[in-house]
Amino acid sequence: MLEENDSLAHMMTEVAAPRSIVEISKRVESELLQFLTTEHTRWSLIDPDFALPIDALRRFVISGGKRLRPAFCYWTAVGMGADPSDPVLMRTLMGLELLHTFALIHDDLMDRSDVRRGEPSVHTAFASQHRQEALRGSAVQYGDSMAILVGDLAFAYADQMLIDANRRARQLYAELKLEVNLGQSLDVSGSFATGTTLAKAERIALYKSGKYTVERPMHIGAALADAYFASTEAVTHFAVPLGMAFQLRDDILGVFGQAERTKKPVGDDLREGKQTLLIGLACQMCSSTERTLFEGLFGRDDLSGSEVEALQEMIAHTGALRAMEDRIDQLFLRSMQALDDLALTQEARVALGEMAGFVVDRLN
Template identity: 45%
Template sequence: MTAWSGSMEGERAAERADRADPPDLPGEVEVIGAPVRERLAAVVDQAIAEWVPIDPELERPLASIRRLVLSGGKRLRPAFCYWAFVGAGGRPDDPVVVDAGAALELLHAFALIHDDVMDESVRRRGAPTVHVEYAAIHRAEGWVGDPGRFGEGVAILVGDLAHVLANELVVGLGERAARMWNQLAIEVNIGQYLDVVGTARGSVDLPTARRISRYKSGKYTIERPLHLGAALAGLLDELAGPLSAYGEPLGEAFQLRDDLLGVFGDPARMGKPVGEDLLEGKPTPLLAVARQRCTGDEAALLERVGDPMLDENGIAALQALLESCGARREIERSITALTDQAIDAARRAPLRDEARAALVALAGYVATRDR
């Protein structure tokens, strides 16, 4: 069996495992998660049908996208978009919000694939990352050149392709929605650039770490999908402020929880190794707080963050330090305060009652999730 045929078997297994979203996701997500998943499959299958007759080799990159978008994910971005749309008076069964949700998932796939290349990550959603998958294909087929370089190059192209498929879904959604989509996409790239620079510098202060978190993840996970939903319903001008009052603090809480899970989470739940942020030296608020608090031997131990030679014992020592110095506890307090702020804003927002209740429930999920 070739590496490619094996990867196709993996794709089919992942799809079978994802017939429904994971059971721990709230109903406020599943209401849009299932239609979005079906739309994603249809979009990629249509692209496969269009391009494979030109060259069978073209099935590979599209199948990689299909596997990633159908093999899990929380579907939070489509959910926030959906509830802003419904809260602003949009029809719950309007296919336009399904297309927007599918576009958000494809843009997220683009960001994940590129992020994995930059971070040299080897696992994503319980499977090899795209660049690792294609490096393995290169080795198995005995092709010329460097397998790692080949894998990274193909992954960049696969990510770009996911972005183009996302953009195709946004065409025709209206001028305001298109402008919001472009703003969201720009912020994703800006946030990632700030993250890469912060990692290269080795450490950043707390305000800078919070700014990176806000633009790298918070805005494009919660605030901008909310704005996109309001734009689709034609009420962005009226609702941008109230939705930001909810989305900004909750977006920060989302990324802070991500930071904690990246250091202390369960690898089986996360679908990737835990401790990668410590290996890579990610400029997180968690580490910024620890650096404020630690001196002497503790500060010296923190200098090991970002050391590529960091082993399991070193990661365990850093985890213990982040506990003992109170950094983890402080981040947990911040998550609680930011979530409470978001819930208060949701309850005051001029939205339909069912949407306000859904946003309150989603805030609770974001604050307490374990993956």
């Protein structure tokens, strides 16, 4: 049974976020809440209905999240000499979090995910509001339209936050936006394809999340410290394997994660037909009988609990799950070996090491 499989041993014990993440998360959340409250007041004076998307964005921002991207940016910037009290640094951290908010809101809409962080996703919440207030037209269309606009609002605010950053930081931020957009397009097209190669699945993992979560935020942090050109290669050697490990862990949680921890339905990626590296490996390693089972169930949005469990059992039985855990371990080791080559303060080096451990062992 899955409970007896040692590949899932890491799921037995909750891994707490280290202080290096929690402290930055609290500061970013506080600043974002203050900013959005001010925006709510400013726009409500013009028209009370302007408050709708801003309220939705504010609720999303304070609903949780690890704020990994701001933390990776902060510890790189400060570890390379930036002033921790510089308002430009804080606004950049806020921008990275708002950009992530935009991506999550639109991702939930594209995936038709009803839940995010244990609460109704933005499009679901607006659709519910439509039904409760008996508004005209389609509740689904209203929910989808408002979610797009709330996501776009987060995107616009994110851009606004980096206005005063130096030119190199803004260039890197622009590249980050392109990479995550194109990576997401690969993910969407892959979900509708009849199959995918392992190389394509790896590229999706790298561009949809890997570079976006660790490498580019660290590059931006280095740029804010005027240390980008001196540190680019060293940052990449640390960040790329760690970013890949982050996404591979995410892929495992999308199939095997526990709902009370991930705050999403069990087996969400199986219902959505996500063509991840885990799925690609399982298809490559499975028997003909297992492939028949897989093809009959994978990507069905009405999968029952027992059908999800059958797919989980198949994936674990092929050895793909164990192979993924081994790959994550190898990527983490590569990243830790590269950490010593980064020119950082000792405090920042310790913080990034703690964050790396959390990224690969987290349960949500």
